[in-house]
Amino acid sequence: MRLSKAALAILISQCLNVFAAPSNQKDGHQNNKKTLDPYPGKPRLTFKRDGTFKLTVFSDLHFGENPWDWWGPEHDASSVALMGTVLADEKSDYVVLNGDLITGENTFRENSTTIIDQIVAPLNKAKVPFSSTHGNHDNQPNITHAEEIKREQKVSRFSYTRSAPKGVGGDFGPGNYWVPIYRNNKDKAPVLILWFFDSRGGFSPNPDSTRVPDWVDASVADWIVSETRDMEKAWGPAKSRAAVAFVHIPPHAIQAVQSTVTPEKNPGMNADILGSGSVQDSSAQNMDKPFWDALNSKVKNLHAVISGHDHGNEWCAREPTKDVIFCFDKHSGYGGYDSPGWGHGVRNLLFHTPDPKAGVETWIRLEAGETRARVILDKHYGK
Numbered sequence: 001m002r003l004s005k006a007a008l009a010i011l012i013s014q015c016l017n018v019f020a021a022p023s024n025q026k027d028g029h030q031n032n033k034k035t036l037d038p039y040p041g042k043p044r045l046t047f048k049r050d051g052t053f054k055l056t057v058f059s060d061l062h063f064g065e066n067p068w069d070w071w072g073p074e075h076d077a078s079s080v081a082l083m084g085t086v087l088a089d090e091k092s093d094y095v096v097l098n099g100d101l102i103t104g105e106n107t108f109r110e111n112s113t114t115i116i117d118q119i120v121a122p123l124n125k126a127k128v129p130f131s132s133t134h135g136n137h138d139n140q141p142n143i144t145h146a147e148e149i150k151r152e153q154k155v156s157r158f159s160y161t162r163s164a165p166k167g168v169g170g171d172f173g174p175g176n177y178w179v180p181i182y183r184n185n186k187d188k189a190p191v192l193i194l195w196f197f198d199s200r201g202g203f204s205p206n207p208d209s210t211r212v213p214d215w216v217d218a219s220v221a222d223w224i225v226s227e228t229r230d231m232e233k234a235w236g237p238a239k240s241r242a243a244v245a246f247v248h249i250p251p252h253a254i255q256a257v258q259s260t261v262t263p264e265k266n267p268g269m270n271a272d273i274l275g276s277g278s279v280q281d282s283s284a285q286n287m288d289k290p291f292w293d294a295l296n297s298k299v300k301n302l303h304a305v306i307s308g309h310d311h312g313n314e315w316c317a318r319e320p321t322k323d324v325i326f327c328f329d330k331h332s333g334y335g336g337y338d339s340p341g342w343g344h345g346v347r348n349l350l351f352h353t354p355d356p357k358a359g360v361e362t363w364i365r366l367e368a369g370e371t372r373a374r375v376i377l378d379k380h381y382g383k
């Protein structure tokens, strides 16, 4: 058994908390509060001692393309190298894989999830905590979001990916969960919640495969309501916590935002015109509205909603009807559709302080280290 000093300290503090619990029972008020910890067996995630927290997003890695050909495996080797370079340079406190980890159309039933092992290897090597959302290419006849989640949990102790309770997320959309980030290890309440949502899409498994809806299911709206209520009960008012949300396919409302984007106001590449299939609910029937309404009304101090899916876009912009900032990721993988000059990289988010009201710095980092589109996400951004 290999435990870092930090992990050992956490274990000890957890044991002490167990023994300390009975004394809390004298305090009836405290005892009524529900404790809320979705990761009882894992190290708590915290801001650094200097009060900062850095998060790096890899998106649209598209591993596993044409394994019978030369170029697919070569792309995967390039994506692994990119991950290694970025992780070594950035020394991130948390990593998000924001969907389309695998191009499921090209996988074989007997070994489709083993591709996950290749993807998490650089993260395991860097010993960085991380979690994933899943995309339309992760639901295909020979692979599902649920299978990818199970495999990731099995092959990485650094994974914080979870599945929502049964009945939440709709068919083939299990990946709805949140991860708490604390200021200090022993704090009662977190200062930042990372929310992850499953926008589904793609196709159902097995040979009789049919199309899966491409939006976050309405059941997730009710779940957001109940989770945020539990958080308030356990930790106090929502205003004392900040949040960031990750979902692979952009919410439908983002399509209308693109026509308002300018290079001055919204730096970053804007090369992918959003059309059919580019945002959730491509049929435009308001199907992602329950999710979008619940997220924006219940989750307070929401710094940004962050999506991939459209590989040619990097901008952040304010969605005016909800007054919320939306950001695109950077296409990270050598797999997936591409265009000469787009390049590959990541989006970084740097929290300078745990203050939930403070702005968050974000920028695009390309593989070789070049950075661009550096902005501060705060109440003035994009207005």
Ligand SMILES: *[C@@H]1O[C@H](CO)[C@@H](O)[C@H](O)[C@H]1NC(C)=O
Pocket: 105, 106, 107, 108, 109, 110, 141, 142
């Ligand atoms: C799924 O996997 C099976 C078994 O390897 C293979 O024969 C089939 O072609 C795959 N299906 C698709 C749609 O890729």
Ligand SMILES: *[C@@H]1O[C@H](CO)[C@@H](O)[C@H](O)[C@H]1NC(C)=O
Pocket: 067, 068, 108, 111, 114, 115
């Ligand atoms: C999966 O199996 C197929 C054929 O059955 C093979 O071509 C491919 O290389 C295997 N992929 C992995 C990741 O093991």
